Amino acid sequence: MIITVTMNPAIDKTADLAHFDHGGLNRLSGVIMDAGGKGINVSKTIHELGGETIATGFIGGSGGVLIEKALSELGIQSDFVFIKNEIRTNMKVVESNGLVTELNEPGPMIHKEEVNELTEKLVSYAKEDTLFIFAGSIPNGIDTSIYKTLIEKVKEKGAKVFLDADGELFINAIEAKPDIIKPNRHEIEKFFKMDYRADEKELLDMGNRLLDKGIHMVTISLGQMGALFLTKEQKLKCPGLKVEAHSTVGAGDAMVAALAYGLDQGLDLEECVKLSMAASAGAVTTKGTKPPKRELVDELMEKVIVIQCK
Numbered sequence: 001m002i003i004t005v006t007m008n009p010a011i012d013k014t015a016d017l018a019h020f021d022h023g024g025l026n027r028l029s030g031v032i033m034d035a036g037g038k039g040i041n042v043s044k045t046i047h048e049l050g051g052e053t054i055a056t057g058f059i060g061g062s063g064g065v066l067i068e069k070a071l072s073e074l075g076i077q078s079d080f081v082f083i084k085n086e087i088r089t090n091m092k093v094v095e096s097n098g099l100v101t102e103l104n105e106p107g108p109m110i111h112k113e114e115v116n117e118l119t120e121k122l123v124s125y126a127k128e129d130t131l132f133i134f135a136g137s138i139p140n141g142i143d144t145s146i147y148k149t150l151i152e153k154v155k156e157k158g159a160k161v162f163l164d165a166d167g168e169l170f171i172n173a174i175e176a177k178p179d180i181i182k183p184n185r186h187e188i189e190k191f192f193k194m195d196y197r198a199d200e201k202e203l204l205d206m207g208n209r210l211l212d213k214g215i216h217m218v219t220i221s222l223g224q225m226g227a228l229f230l231t232k233e234q235k236l237k238c239p240g241l242k243v244e245a246h247s248t249v250g251a252g253d254a255m256v257a258a259l260a261y262g263l264d265q266g267l268d269l270e271e272c273v274k275l276s277m278a279a280s281a282g283a284v285t286t287k288g289t290k291p292p293k294r295e296l297v298d299e300l301m302e303k304v305i306v307i308q309c310k
């Protein structure tokens with residue numbers, strides 16, 4: 001079973017705008033709302049691909065009720081810890097030239113008892129055939145070592161872990177040796193304190209250094225340029241697929257979802273890679289934070305080119 005953990009969910013509001021006038025009055029059109037937050041998006045994509053997940057994490061307030069309802073209407077199982085405070089709303093502004101500006105709120109204050117409740121819940125789910133996905137930022141009142149602590153606890157019970165996080169959360173969590181990670185270019189460059197754009201050789205080198213830390217698989221996503229998929233045994237790269245982009249929000253989550261689903265289904269690495277390239281490109285074509293349709297993913301899979309890195 002795949003358990004997604006979203007500590008900082010959000011109602012995503014995606015609005016269209018001809019041109020963003022910084023410092024001026026911007027009148028938005030075509031505002032749509034989606035249940036968001038990285039783990040929740042991962043659950044939505046896994047479900048669309050045909051898999052099963054349980055979405056957990058913190059939810060609260062009217063936004064929390066909306067998210068639970070949205071997941072239940074989709075037929076996605078959830079088991080959240082209900083918190084006292086209201087979850088956040090994140091604004092995504094899509095300009096007509098395709099540029100997306102994201103305005104993410106910090107998230108609610110979480111109390112110690114709420115963290116303890118989630119910890120107990122996760123430990124109770126942890127078994128040898130459980131894959132946990134820890135994804136996204138954390139709300140207020142929680143230490144940045146939380147992912148590290150939780151990864152250690154569930155790994156003790158034999159579970160596997162996929163981590164998609166940034167900054168201090170990522171740095172601390174790496175110490176707990178998650179099985180799979182998916183940093184994007186900026187995240188991995190920041191981790192290795194690079195202040196310029198890494199070339200492919202440097203990206204491979206950074207990926208190898210992370211594998212040496214005991215991580216089984218490192219996927220480095222490169223936006224429209226594609227992605228690198230690295231294990232000790234195999235180093236694969238895929239150029240990005242050409243699609244009509246509407247919003248890149250959630251592309252990374254679709255990639256995480258497809259990789260997790262593929263591995264959980266026992267697909268070989270090359271099949272997992274094709275599925276994740278297709279799902280992430282498919283996610284770019286949807287409006288708002290929506291998963292790609294399975295039929296589109298199947299179509300796009302035929303177009304994925306997998307190259308062995310030298």
Ligand SMILES: Nc1ncnc2c1ncn2[C@@H]1O[C@H](COP(=O)(O)OP(=O)(O)OP(=O)(O)O)[C@@H](O)[C@H]1O
Binds near residue numbers: 184185242248277
């Ligand atoms: N414009 C695009 N066209 C085609 N594929 C794209 C595009 N943008 C992203 N992708 C696909 O999505 C994957 C993940 O994108 P990216 O590297 O931007 O992840 P991310 O930064 O984690 O995304 P986010 O946090 O916005 O979900 C890429 O590796 C690629 O396969």
Ligand SMILES: O=P(O)(O)OC[C@@]1(O)O[C@H](CO)[C@@H](O)[C@@H]1O
Binds near residue numbers: 012136250
């Ligand atoms: O603020 P975080 O937790 O880093 O990211 C949250 C978020 O931007 O990520 C998802 C897209 O990946 C959106 O649904 C959501 O609004």
